[in-house]
């Protein structure tokens with residue numbers, strides 16, 4: 516399990532933290548140590564503010580604890596990084612039947628693949644899962660989700676091209692109620708286009724879900740592409756303004772050299788990171804584990 520994270524975080528670790536060996540290899544802490552550390556935290560996309568805060572804390576602790584050997588900073592850095600990530604809260608979807616989860620995110624972020632992964636994970640846990648393909652603006656998105664559904668043997672409700680996404684969400688939830696489904700994952704549109712208001716549409720899907728089943732959606736998870744680093748943060752802010760995001764899924768951590776963005780996301784959004792996408796296959800979704808994550812990037 517740990518090796519899976521290590522392998523997946525190889526790029527982030529190589530791109531930035533690989534240089535830690537040089538930093539911590541020096542015998543005594545000096546100016547160079549802090550400069551190098553700053554450079555590599557920035558390179559891993561932790562963001563300027565988080566980087567500065569971490570440096571300040573480490574400098575203070577090093578002084579307090581009388582640390583002079585650079586190698587002794589490694590543990591300080593590790594615990595500081597871990598502590599900056601919230602432990603992933605338990606995901607409790609058992610109290611609703613069906614529990615409805617909206618999956619939001621921009622096109623290309625890994626949304627469809629993530630829904631397939633979630634569907635597989637939960638159906639393996641014995642839940643009766645139903646997928647809803649409400650990204651009707653993109654025929655390819657519906658097709659792709661249908662292909663996954665067939666491969667994974669998961670039932671799906673799909674919208675016709677250009678059908679009203681809200682209506683598809685409504686139909687999916689209705690179908691879930693009548694078929695005694697436990698868990699519904701609904702794919703939503705993610706087209707970032709100037710003359711089209713993605714956020715208004717999302718709000719509508721959100722509202723309509725609540726009409727189909729009072730209390731729904733019970734969770735709204737935002738899929739972010741970890742390879743886009745700090746850009747993902749800007750997207751996340753826009754989504755957060757439109758609908759209540761209850762969790763984040765960091766897709767493509769394995770192909771990212773900017774895994775450090777997780778810290779900025781946590782700090783600026785205050786939304787827990789629930790899962791990480793560690794590959795393209797349906798099994799490559801892991802509950803976010805902050806220790807495995809930090810050990811992976813520091814490897």
Ligand code: GDP
Nearest residue numbers: 622623624625626627628766767792793794795
């Ligand atoms: P969508 O447009 O947001 O629905 O994105 P897709 O699910 O189609 O994913 C876009 C691309 O990213 C596809 O080639 C996926 O195979 C790939 N992808 C999705 N999640 C991951 C992941 O966790 N790791 C890697 N390496 N690739 C991923």
